[in-house]
Amino acid sequence: xxxxxxxxxxxxxxxxxxxxxxxxxxxxxxxxxxxxxxxxxxxxxxxxxxxxxxxxxxxxxxxxxxxxxxxxxxxxxxxxxxxxxxxxxxxxxxxxxxxxxxxxxxxxxxxxxxxxxxxxxxxxxxxxxxxxxxxxxxxxxxxxxxxxxxxxxxxxxxxxxxxxxxxxxxxxxxxxxxxxxxxxxxxxxxxxxxxxxxxxxxxxxxxxxxxxxxxxxxxxxxxxxxxxxxxxxxxxxxxxxxxxxxxxxxxxxxxxxxxxxxxxxxxxxxxxxxxxxxxxxxxxxxxxxxxxxxxxxxxxxxxxxxxxxxxxxxxxxxxxxxxxxxxxxxxxxxxxxxxxxxxxxxxxxxxxxxxxxxxxxxxxxxxxxxxxxxxxxxxxxxxxxxxx
Amino acid sequence: xxxxxxxxxxxxxxxxxxxxxxxxxxxxxxxxxxxxxxxxxxxxxxxxxxxxxxxxxxxxxxxxxxxxxxxxxxxxxxxxxxxxxxxxxxxxxxxxxxxxxxxxxxxxxxxxxxxxxxxxxxxxxxxxxxxxxxxxxxxxxxxxxxxxxxxxxxxxxxxxxxxxxxxxxxxxxxxxxxxxxx
Numbered sequence: 150x151x152x153x154x155x156x157x158x159x160x161x162x163x164x165x166x167x168x169x170x171x172x173x174x175x176x177x178x179x180x181x182x183x184x185x186x187x188x189x190x191x192x193x194x195x196x197x198x199x200x201x202x203x204x205x206x207x208x209x210x211x212x213x214x215x216x217x218x219x220x221x222x223x224x225x226x227x228x229x230x231x232x233x234x235x236x237x238x239x240x241x242x243x244x245x246x247x248x249x250x251x252x253x254x255x256x257x258x259x260x261x262x263x264x265x266x267x268x269x270x271x272x273x274x275x276x277x278x279x280x281x282x283x284x285x286x287x288x289x290x291x292x293x294x295x296x297x298x299x300x301x302x303x304x305x306x307x308x309x310x311x312x313x314x315x316x317x318x319x320x321x322x323x324x325x326x327x328x329x330x331x332x333x334x335x336x337x338x339x340x341x342x343x344x345x346x347x348x349x350x351x352x353x354x355x356x357x358x359x360x361x362x363x364x365x366x367x368x369x370x371x372x373x374x375x376x377x378x379x380x381x382x383x384x385x386x387x388x389x390x391x392x393x394x395x396x397x398x399x400x401x402x403x404x405x406x407x408x409x410x411x412x413x414x415x416x417x418x419x420x421x422x423x424x425x426x427x428x429x430x431x432x433x434x435x436x437x438x439x440x441x442x443x444x445x446x447x448x449x450x451x452x453x454x455x456x457x458x459x460x461x462x463x464x465x466x467x468x469x470x471x472x473x474x475x476x477x478x479x480x481x482x483x484x485x486x487x488x489x490x491x492x493x494x495x496x497x498x499x500x501x502x503x504x505x506x507x508x509x510x511x512x513x514x515x516x517x518x519x520x521x522x523x524x525x526x527x528x529x530x531x532x533x534x535x536x537x
Numbered sequence: 538x539x540x541x542x543x544x545x546x547x548x549x550x551x552x553x554x555x556x557x558x559x560x561x562x563x564x565x566x567x568x569x570x571x572x573x574x575x576x577x578x579x580x581x582x583x584x585x586x587x588x589x590x591x592x593x594x595x596x597x598x599x600x601x602x603x604x605x606x607x608x609x610x611x612x613x614x615x616x617x618x619x620x621x622x623x624x625x626x627x628x629x630x631x632x633x634x635x636x637x638x639x640x641x642x643x644x645x646x647x648x649x650x651x652x653x654x655x656x657x658x659x660x661x662x663x664x665x666x667x668x669x670x671x672x673x674x675x676x677x678x679x680x681x682x683x684x685x686x687x688x689x690x691x692x693x694x695x696x697x698x699x700x701x702x703x704x705x706x707x708x709x710x711x712x713x714x715x716x717x718x719x
Contacts, residue, residue, distance in 0.1 A: 180622070182594030187602075223598045231602055254601065259611040262604070274582075278606060284583040320608040326577075330608040372608075375577035375667060406581055408667050454695065462695040503697035506584040536583070 181223070188218035188233070189507075191282040191534040197526055214238050217249065217281070229254045250311055264316040271318070271332035271368045272382045273400035273415050276310050281536065286450045288513040288530035292471025292495040293417045293444035306417045306442045306473060307398065312336035314363070328372040330380070338364030338386035339396050362387045364396075378404040394422040394437070409455035414447035442492070444473035467499035467513075474520065493519035499530075507536035565652050571620025572657025574613045576666035581607065585668060585699035587691070588621040596621050620654060624701035643708050646716025653703050661717075669700060676718040684714050 192214045215237040222230040232251035239245040252266030269277045275294055279285050293306045314336030321329040364386020372378040385397040398419040405412045423440045426433050448469035453461035472494040499513040513530035579585040591599060596618055604614035650656065656665035659672045676684055686693050688710045691700035705713075 180593040180597060182592075182596075182598045185591070185595045185598035187599060219602075221598045221602050223601065229598075229601045254605050256601065256604075256611060264605065278582045281583075318605065318608065320610050322610065328608065375581065378581065404581065408670060459694050463697060503584070506586050506590075506697045506699060536586075 181226075183223055185221045186218060187221065187537060188216075189281045189283050189534065189536040190214070190216045191532055193288060193530060193532040195288075196529040215282075227256050229256075260320045260322075262318045264318065265314075267311060267313045268316060270310040270312055270334065270336065270366065270384070271316065272310055272366060272384055272398070273368075273417065274380070274402040274404065274413060275415060279413075282532065282534035283507045283509060283536035285534075286448070286465065286467045286501060286511075287469055287497050287499050288511045288532040288534075289497060289515055289528070291415070291446035291448065291469060292473055292493075292517075293415065293446055306419050306444045312338070312364070326372075326374045328374060330370040330372060330378075331367065332369075333365075333367040335363050335365055336386075338362060339388040340390075362392050368400075370402075376406055378402075388421070389424075394424065396421045410449065410451045412447070412449045414445065416443075416445040418443040440476065442473065442475040444471065444492075446471035463503040465501040465503065467497070467501060469495075469497040469499075471495045471497075491519060491521075493517060493521075505535070509534050567616050567619045568623045569620075569651060569654045569657060571616035571618070571623075572654025573666060574609065574657075575617050575620055576658040576668040578607045578609060578613075579603070579617070580668050580699065584697055587699050588624040588701040593622050593625055596625075620657070621701075624653075624703050626704055643712060646712040646714075649705070649709055649713050650716060653705070655713075658700070672717055676714060681714055681718075684717065685710055688713065 192212070194212050197211075215235060217233060217235045219231065219233045224230060230251075230253050233249035235245075235247040235249050237245050237247075248267065250267050250269055252264050252268040255263040255265070257263055271277050275285075275291055280290065280294075282288075314334055316332055316334035319329075319331045321331070323329055364384060366382065366384035366386075368380050368382040370378055370380030380400075380402045382400040382402070383398070385395065388394060388396040396419065398417070400415055400417045402415040403413065419442050421440045421442075422437055424435065424437055426435050428434070446469060448467065450465055450467045453464040453466065473492045475492050495515060495517040497513055497515045499511055501512075502510045504510065511530065511532040511534065513528075513532070515528045515530070517526050517528075575585065588596075600614050600618045600621075603609070603617075604611070609617070644652070650661070655661065655672065658666045658668040659670065660667065661672045663673075665672075687700075688703065688705065691698045691702055
């Protein structure tokens with residue numbers, strides 16, 4: 150049913166656009182290629198002397214390496230395929246593999262792109278555009294995004310989000326420097342996390358869906374080139390196995406880019422409907438309650454090249470503050486404790502040394518303080534990141 | 538769910554009425570436009586990546602990937618490609634030593650600055666982009682030697698420079714320096 154309607158959409162997209170357009174390939178004076186291999190990789194050393202896991206055991210300092218190739222195929226002027234695969238060293242030295250995305254772009258016309266497959270959701274900035282390590286100016290993720298490289302003791306509002314479905318992206322030229330960017334997507338949607346997490350929400354795209362319902366979302370952004378971009382994102386979809394409980398999230402992002410500095414930030418909130426039981430006078434009452442998580446971060450970066458001293462040209466300073474909170478009060482199910490307890494604030498200080506436009510050596514220090522007062526951590530990072 | 542079955546094709550139908558056809562043309566004004574689009578967009582998420590990192594063929598595959606990320610129009614993406622390609626034109630580069638250009642009329646500094654799209658990335662007399670620093674008075678401030686070195690190898694003082702290594706002759710460089718000294 151679900152695949153049906155997606156394939157209907159894709160088929161009609163192809164049909165509608167194939168007829169009226171022919172390609173001007175023969176007039177081209179540009180060299181057209183077919184395959185390009187790009188991607189990124191990193192090696193990180195993380196010192197986290199006072200970090201404890203959930204059982205209170207010390208977590209060892211670790212060295213981590215990742216290799217993430219991107220394969221880009223140009224099938225024709227209108228159709229591109231892209232895929233990204235992540236290879237990393239896991240906890241026990243084994244190699245972990247993960248399909249980050251595999252999708253097809255269909256360039257419908259001058260300002261519309263249809264993407265089908267597994268893709269990074271255009272939700273906020275970090276997840277879709279900033280998380281590759283040569284792009285992310287810090288060696289860790291903003292506090293609101295868990296996962297992907299480890300988030301220490303802090304639990305994010307969500308992880309980097311990818312999913313399977315279809316996205317329609319548009320660019321509207323508002324004249325001069327003004328642009329309107331829109332993305333709207335239908336994807337298979339979040340699912341209920343298995344195991345002890347109880348009502349946890351999971352985003353990893355998997356084969357098939359747990360419930361027969363989609364999630365919808367989109368981002369609308371206004372850009373004033375080259376300096377400003379402000380975006381608003383929304384996402385909603387049922388996540389429980391019975392399809393009764395809903396998950397929704399919003400995000401407001403802004404970016405400012407100057408010649409020597411940049412500032413970016415995101416505000417992020419999510420609401421998961423959760424079921425619970427409460428015992429009142431010996432009777433069990435069931436209830437559904439919203440469980441909210443909120444957070445934000447702001448990050449500034451400054452290039453010392455502004456000072457005009459040749460030896461400072463490759464140096465960049467980074468400062469980031471993140472804060473997360475939740476309305477967990479113990480009244481829902483116990484399993485949320487793990488998620489909800491780990492909210493707090495985090496400061497990251499970094500010095501980057503650029504070796505190439507896409508190769509950087511990052512030195513970082515980070516302190517996290519959790520609202521519940523326990524399990525705070527201080528981490529030191531040394532990371533070599535490169536895009537190729 | 539039924540809604541999507543109807544909705545998506547409808548969206549597609551509406552959008553397709555606004556279509557324009559992609560064109561592949563390459564000329565000097567397209568290169569200058571490409572430099573501007575590059576400067577305004579390619580440093581928004583990550584350090585701008587200079588042209589010489591990829592071959593023309595590779596750029597033709599990478600640019601559509603970035604067209605999607607950066608929300609460029611097809612025309613803008615094409616202009617960026619034309620700009621990147623123009624700096625990778627090896628036939629121009631190989632003419633530098635051979636002197637085959639000698640019989641040609643030397644282009645003026647102003648023409649070269651326009652042709653290479655310097656103002657896509659730099660302000661000159663208040664006009665131009667902001668990816669690179671302002672160039673007015675640059676020769677007076679930093680000296681001829683410095684500007685000559687920068688034009689010959691933009692990475693000489695900054696390994697992360699986005700500035701392309703332009704295919705230009707010694708006479709071209711001198712003409713640009715003279716123009717920037719005014």
